[in-house]
Amino acid sequence: MNRVAGAGVFLCTGVLTAFGAPLxxxxxxxxxxxxxxxxSAALLEFGNNLNIRINVSAEVKGRIRGRMPDLPAREFLDRLTNLxxxxxxxxxxxxxVSAANEAQSRLLVLKPISFDAFKATLDALNISDERYLVRPAPGDGLVxxxxxxxxxxxxxxxxxxxVAEAQTRPHAAVEKQPRESVLKLFRGSSTTVVRDGRPEAPYSSDAPRQDSIVREPAPGQR
Structure with a gap:
């Protein structure tokens, strides 16, 4: 073998929370x-030394020659990423771990999901990563x-x-209740209620009134 590798002694652990799931x-x-x-072999060795499962894309190519500086594990990973x-x-x-040229850009159709609901779910599941783009696009329900x-x-x-969960929800049909037409016809001391065009039995009031018609508000509008 033409390499010498060794993992340093780790005294404490830092948790990265800004990027996707905590690493x-x-x-x-x-x-x-x-x-x-x-x-690729160096990255796999990195995962083995830190007891982290790692998947290296076949598009990751290159060779490391010479000694890498002693860096915290996160900085070591970022150094390889940048180099x-x-x-x-x-x-x-x-x-x-993938090559940068494997990055993908897509325009997703959110309907019937709102962007806020989509983003909130990504955050709750620790999928969101501030390094990578997720933003509303011009148009109706696009991201x-x-x-x-x-x-x-x-x-x-x-x-x-x-989307599948939203489609399984029962869509309650909202039926519009027909408005009830109620008129009160005052003739002297007699009052007749006309409901939906049908007069009801008149009743008398002790206080005499001038002839008039009053439209009563429909139920729910009072």
């Missing part, structure tokens, strides 16, 4: 000396998303689940 990585320096190693034009995303179970393949796949799955 717990040691804050102590990650010591990893590589003489000449394939980039080799990579993207990473953690879904809570697996750390996915523009962009990011690595695993991130986009989770957005698709979440949206499909929300």
């Amino acid at each position: 717990s990585l040691p804050s102590a320096p990650y010591s990893y000396t590589v003489l000449d190693q394939d980039l 080799y034009n990579l993207q990473w995303y953690y879904d809570g179970l697996v750390l996915y 523009l998303v962009s990011g690595p393949p695993r991130f986009i796949a989770l957005l698709d799955q979440t949206l499909n689940g929300l």
